[in-house]
Amino acid sequence: MDRYFRIEEFIDGNLSQEESMRLKNELETNSDLAFELILRSEINKAIRDKNLMEFRDLILDQTHHQSSASALFNLQRDVLRTWHLAAASFILILVVGGLWFILSNKPFSTERLVSKYYKPAQSILQYRSLELNSDDALKEAFNFYQQNDYTIALKYFNSLENQITAKFYSGICYIELEQFDNAVKSFEFVINDKDNLFVEQAEWYLGLIYLMNNQKSQAIDQFNKIAKSDSFYEVQAKEILKYLN
């Protein structure tokens, strides 16, 4: 038996008592083997530790976002230091006026909302539903999807026709390819099916598509629907409604 395979079998609890004892004795005298055991066990723990992965991503996002905001703050502070108060006030009036003008023209504010709230759905990382069932096309589609190759991923998703998982992810691909009408069709298909795990997400992305298309009244209707439901996106929908109203 290959010695690494034996270590894996030991970690997985597949060795007999006798084999385990033999390996344990060997570990006491063979530091390379012991090192290998620790490495392989740690890798397993790291793969299982989704919480840590998610927290790291959260902190990364946060420091990135906050440092951009703080750069803007520093710029404002420097401007105030350098210029006369009157000149700074004048700039402030211009900036506020400009912002009011921009914000009263919806494309800018909806773009900001979209950039704040839109992220393409992650591919299924968990054992989520039995729909993963043996579809090679689906596996291929996710391969390309994870590499952000949405054109090829879409071909695979579409080859699965009315399969719900594929339909949902085809919607995301269409968004990424800016084919919003097709994206709406995909999400509506998922929503009308009702009995699947992607309905809440499809409702959410439908709202975001309306924002992307500057269809404000449809977006308000859609986010109202989400805000009044028990959806995972209820709070975010309410936040968006505050901006839109």
Next chain:
Amino acid sequence: MQEYTVEAILNGIKERDTQVLDFIYTNYYHQIKIFIIQNQGSKEDAKDIYQDAMLVIYQKLQQNNLKLTCSFNTYLYSVSRLLWLKQLERRKLWKQFTEDAENYVNLDDSIVTIFELNERYKLYQTHFKRLSFSCQKVLELFLARIPLKEIARILGFKSESYAKKRKHQCKEKLVNSIKNDPEYQELTKHSIYNSQYNG
């Protein structure tokens, strides 16, 4: 901005509450940055150290292993300070360290142990995410203790034994890719993880 008690801050970190995380960054990051910049570091170093310190605190909270005897601000600063000293030591710059004016508490070795473990986990997770979709799934399902028979059915493998073979192949691919990464060599060289086996 809303104020938080120490308990609320610790609970917020544990629960990954973004408002609490924003509060911590806004109020406490600045002094960490000043300390690092005054001690041979850059703004990027400061950000990295802040992130590492928060991860260490998160891990300690997950293990129910954090009892504060000082303010959260002092604790976060102390963890960041210790991690930066560790970095200076790695970069052989520790002699240029300037004593700092901020309050800090002395911390035990568990901070450095968790930090080094987090560094390795980050590396393992990065390599894991580079595996093919099929490999990631087979390993995830296997480690979630889904029976091989079920894994074979979900992933469309022809048999249980093929699922096991595939799991083995994927794990070997992952282990080899980690071992061949120069960062892994670097991490194990510095890590106290090595000392367990080298006497």
